[in-house]
Amino acid sequence: MDDLNAIYGRMAEAIVVGDPEAAAGLARRALEDRLDLQDVIEKGYIPGIRRVGLLWESGDYFLPELISSAACMKAAMAVLKPALEASAAVGLSRGRIVIGTIEGDIHDIGKNLVASMLAANAFDVVDLGADVKPDRFIDAAVEARADVIGLSALLTTTMLGQRRVIERLRERGLRDRFKVLVGGAPANRAWAADIGADGYGENALAAVARAGELVAEKRSS
Amino acid sequence: MSEQILLTDFAFRWDENHILIRVGSRNGRASASPVLLRMIEEIEPEVRSLLSPRAVYTILPHRETNGHRIFDKAVQVALGISTIGPALEDEVERQFRDGDMLRGLLLDAFGTAAIVQIFKTVERRIVAEALGRGLWPGRRFSPGYRGWPLEEQRFVFSRVDATAAGVRLNESCMMIPRKSNSFRINLFADRTLTTRRLPGTARPPIS
């Protein structure tokens, strides 16, 4: 058997270069070789997607590369998932997030990217799609026992819907159960603070970072 | 309803750089990977098979508008609704859900480029028609842009035969299919009222 670190390195590399066959192939080998799947994810694939994030931030990678790498993560996870579920491995998911675009808004590409990057970073994502009513976000979050509710809005009118979801959480006595993360072109940090959201992410990678912080905050409280 | 003009014949021409920029490749071709360029080439015929472009427009006298400020000073107003149909967005959704996300992203970018080409074609026709009638067309503007609330979609849909275009409005004023656009173009009697640059004319004087 190859040196474990070399295998992890190849996994990370497959994600960085965006090679789905290699990413999935290495995952299959990990299963055959009965490697510790938690390590495979945390020491192999996750460092890869983190490096992709850094390359994006430095301007070396663009959205297409980002999304190809996210797709490779997805391919690898799809191979590992049945085994993970069978072994009831705990602590692999970095948190559960229910996400959607606010009612009255069909702009969904930004939200799709955020959902994909979250999934690629080992979050459990429930994507409700576009044009989602406030109570549907909440019902879905309750049902999924989500940590975070992610709200996307691209219109200045639907931004108000982000506030509405938070109000409905209060009205239903559920505000403390979920962290609320907002985003979309017209939103910003000040807006998030103004409506009482817990976080704001300006792009898909910021969304991943904020979601991670919010899950940690929630679980420690 | 005033006369409704239905257009279904559109010649699409893609600028690879536009698609690349839309998917976030800041420098277009220069910074795109060979894989991405190949994918764009491969995807084009599929895009064409997923498009069912339709557009309807109408031109009304100002008194048949709802008197919103956005129509001020126009003698006539052109209203239009365009769409690429539902097939492409269904495929984008499928690709994002359980296919290839990059493909989904590219298809979406093509779709957005297509809807822009459709409404710009309609716009050119309206401009030519207006000039032919001795009127000066203003700029294209859409409900939901600053100063013209999204709810005004209801007015646009009350004057344009959206059914003929295959577009409907849902309760929150979003158009279904999603890859659709609506707009108005004011037609002025006085050339100084338009800020549009018109072919064969100098930039209109700023009044």
Ligand code: B12
């Ligand atoms: C592409 C686009 C469209 C496409 C939509 C394609 C799609 N599937 O989404 C089409 C052509 C269909 C469209 C139509 C319309 N549009 Co439009 N559209 C845009 C445009 C040009 C880009 C949006 C986009 O996709 N950006 C790329 C993505 C990657 O960026 P993003 O969405 O911002 O997402 C990133 C971040 O914001 C963040 N993020 C996003 N969501 C979330 C969520 C969370 C939780 C977090 C943390 C982060 C986060 O991360 C994302 C990834 O980095 C914007 C202009 C703009 N600059 O935003 C106008 C815009 C949003 N549209 C606008 C309008 C008004 C419309 C129409 C209503 C116009 C009309 N009357 O026809 C129609 C509605 C269509 C309908 N069906 O009813 C206006 C909104 C005005 C306003 N502020 O209220 C804008 C701003 C244009 C303008 N000039 O004013 N549109």
